[in-house]
Amino acid sequence: MATIAAEPRADRRRAAFVRSAAARIGMLVLVLAVLWGFWEGYRWLWIREGWTWPFVVDSTTMPHIHDILAALFRKPTSGTGDILLVQLLHATWFTAKEALVGFALGATFGFLLGVALSEWRLLQRGLLPYVVSSQTVPILAVAPIVVVYLGSLHVAPWFSVAVIASYLTFFPVTINTLRGLQSTDRRALELMRSYAAGRVSVLWKLRIPAALPYIFSALKVSATASIVGAIIGEAPSSIQEGLGGFIVNFNQYYSLNPENLWATNLMAALLGIAFFVAVVIVETIVVRRAPENVA
Amino acid sequence: MSVVEIKDVGKTFEGGTTALEGIELAIGEREFVSLIGPSGCGKSTLLRIVGDLIRPTAGTVRVNGKPAPQARADRDYGIVFQDAVLYDWRTVARNISLPLELARWNRRRRTGRVQEMLRLVELGGFESHYPWQLSGGMQQRVSIARALSFDPALLLMDEPFGALDEMTRERMNLELLRIWEASGSTIVFVTHSIAEAVFLSTRVVVMSPRPGRISDVIEIDLQQPRTAATREEPRFFELVTRVREALHLGSDLDRKLAAPAAEAQP
């Protein structure tokens, strides 16, 4: 009997899933179309009216979207070998690896630091100001130091880049972990006390699971920050294979082939979205909590 | 031997609020004692002192013959709060097994006990639901199952049914009595409802506020086991009236209402 009842429900659930997926894809297409329309419309209007504020619009400052897409399927003028898309995919993959390692390092370090700061008040008072001020030092100033220092230890250059990326990653994770761990429900803590639970148990079975939503919102920020860190870190490391290398290169030839730089930016953006979505997927699997509308 | 022995307990909070003063109470094995009194008279405070969740500023509390902190360390009591306080990220089964995990029971023993508890609170089939998928009454039953899972000698309950509607509440009362009989534990129960206190208890402790004191202790000699019909017995109404009068005697407001003339005179 149960199976009879379950079957149509499973069917209905699948239908609902397909419908919501279709709605999402439709929405995505619509958003892209609107963005495309804005870009081309703005371009058209500014060129027709000859407006120069805030900047002169021409094929250098705002190439056509279709030109950018077309550039992906041409060999870049300066280079030899594969079409731009293939080259960029290699570069994206290269940068993704740096960013992923940087993200993992930064998230782990950030989480552990957050736990340490929350468990030891004294440490928090002593260390937190430095953690905060670390983020006021621009990444562009930190990157060369990391490269020189790690280079003298004969560490592979891509790993230096990962460390630079982790520098941008750890901070939001630390702050949110700390906040999450300290906002544990008071009665939930009393319950643990009534069981005479040790500090590690309280941390592991209560504080950390309760902090997960906070931690994940930080990871979403960090996931994209790690890509920015990796791209910026490639320049002082003189890495040519990554997106950062391509950006520096195409930047020099911007007036000749602006489409190339735009195409590279597009790939960087797609990589960022992929990282973000990956975190969201892990979040839906890991975080079990009441839907917002349930008290 | 008393399960709970409260001797001359007082509690003054840091702010200077004296929540309790001169509390004397001994609770025997298998008793069901209700604490009743107006809001703010220190019922929760007293319960939390017994559970060593806070320390008294005067007097001593012994549970199972041991000082309260020792009893807490030995996990001698289970506690049920006014809200269920379930962990959202744990299923019903894993919420119930939380104290068992902390007491380092092995997985097989835990699973067996959780099943037993689910049957006891009539939640079989809900083990893999999450708390937010349950009604308030079901959540409260999970929290009772969790408190009972490790077989504590003493169960401390702070207005566990406060948030429920009257019908659910009466049903939960009957279930609680059934559980009490089956488990053989001693219960200290805080409530605002006179009828609930009389229906459930073997003894009702009436408290008065500012500072919180015990103003009366009333033996409830209704026949055991109690059923829905108990609520219709004349003796039930007599006892309800007894408790109500005791409550009103202990309250400042009623004292003033009873003697308005005396108040008016300079």
Ligand SMILES: Nc1ncnc2c1ncn2[C@@H]1O[C@H](COP(=O)(O)OP(=O)(O)OP(=O)(O)O)[C@@H](O)[C@H]1O
């Ligand atoms: N942590 C605290 N700090 C200061 N005062 C407190 C604290 N907890 C309770 N009190 C005070 O102690 C008194 C008794 O509080 P308690 O919570 O024990 O009352 P109660 O009888 O449980 O009331 P209710 O029926 O409304 O739950 C109140 O006056 C309250 O303001």
Ligand SMILES: [Mg+2]
């Ligand atoms: Mg209370």
